[in-house]
Amino acid sequence: MVINKAYKFRIYPNKEQETLIAKTIGCSRFVFNLFLTKWNDAYKETGQGLTYNTCSAELTQLKKELVWLNEVDSISLQSSLKNLAEEFSRFFNKQNHAPCFKSKKNNVQSYTTKHTNENIAIVGNKIKLPKLGLVRFAKSREVDGRILNATVRRNPSGKYFVSILVEVEVQSLKKTESSIGIDLGNTDFAIFSDGRKIDNNKFTSKMGKKLKREQRKLSRRALIAKKNGFNLLDAKNYQKQKRKIARLHERVMNQRDDFLNKLNTEIIKNHDIICIENLNTKGMLRNHKLARSISYVSWSAFVTKLEYKATWYGKTIIKVSKWFPSSQICSDCGHQSGKKPLEIRSWTCPICHEHHDRDINASKNILAEGLRTLALA
Structure with missing residues (x-):
């Protein structure tokens, strides 16, 4: 190809x-x-x-x-x-x-x-x-x-x-006869249907204190420049501090990009069929309590990279509808219970009495729904 x-x-x-x-x-x-x-x-x-x-x-x-x-x-x-x-x-x-x-x-x-x-x-x-x-x-x-x-x-x-x-x-990768379901989250970046959880490294949060401190310095230098009648483009101390902050942001961006590239390359190499939820990221960003953490984890960038690498190497991406109730269905018996608040991280099925980790159960349901969709296509 x-x-x-x-x-x-x-x-x-x-x-x-x-x-x-x-x-x-x-x-x-x-x-x-x-x-x-x-x-x-x-x-x-x-x-x-x-x-x-x-x-x-x-x-x-x-x-x-x-x-x-x-x-x-x-x-x-x-x-x-x-x-x-x-x-x-x-x-x-x-x-x-x-x-x-x-x-x-x-x-x-x-x-x-x-x-x-x-x-x-x-x-x-x-x-x-x-x-x-x-x-x-x-x-x-x-x-x-x-x-x-x-x-x-x-x-x-x-x-x-x-x-x-x-x-x-590019040549297609060797088939592995393996499929995986992926549920994306905030606490854990990705939860796989085989039980693995990938930690959300929180690169931006780790740099948060330093960024705030340097931003305050930038604000003070802007005030001093204006007080002395300098244009900010000509204020050397202001521009020097601005570049320092830009380097910090660039480091965070590089760390996140490296993490995403390594993760989706590993997924593409080891699985032929990848089932993932079609998240409404724009809609979720309207939730002011979750907007910052959602923007930091870069779900959209992860899915975009996964899609083009799958196209390159002959793998299949299946997007499950955002309305699919992956967190409400028991992955063992198929019973659908009511909607659960985000603070509930585990629950027990009232029919088969199987105890579920909320996210692992969701990823198993995403995998099952994705394979069902593929069979009907």
Whole structure:
């Protein structure tokens, strides 16, 4: 099976390369915002927007007027137009909101360039990128497949990364003739139908005190800067503290991402059929008592990773309806009792008198319902 796969590496540009990256990001943002304005104006006047080809032709003329646009990678500017056209296409298909203007204050600061004539390549411990030349990077693994494009990103922490998108062929994993049901929770991140429980590491909570302390420092430095009449963008102490907080958030994000990747890879390797509840995460986030803990555990990210890896390696994901009463049914005799409050973590079936752990029982019921759904399909 041929798939698109991304490899992410940290890069270490020198001062000149950092300046060029900043210019490229700024020019890409300028082009995106300029043509978004033109697109909106055209839609108001004619009831129709522009097209990518029209914008591309205008960009060629614009580069003759604004010569500083020629200092950066031309493909990155074309990529901005293509992204704008795709965002409008998805908007008109009711897949997302209308495109909005980009700001230099946004957390995501990046640009994308396309692979043409070997302008993107791995050369030893360096990566070749258009205009930048050879950039030192942390080569943690080999890049397999045909390179399609590269996205250079500057994080709020001040670190630089490159994501290389490749086209590669993957082989299906060996069949294990095993199936598993998974119930997702807060106290335990995942509960398997075989009785295993995966601890919720609570990466954000563990960093909570330190984050609060550093956030208070940031607030004090903001007040001092305003008192002295400085713009926050020009206040060096404020910006230094802001990067420190960004590094803490980045560490938490990396820890959680590593945990999710390792867990779902292990599940995919060891099971052919994975049954999981189709959770209404958006609806659950409206519960103010649970919203914070639900957002921290990253259920949506876990399920998304599980789905695309299952597609890659020939495994089956079955989503059980969110209305299925997995916690109310006895997994032994099938008797359905009434709805139970969240504080009840174990219960005894009044018919067969089997004592159940609430979450393990739910995961067994999810597995049974998933297999039943698969048999009917």
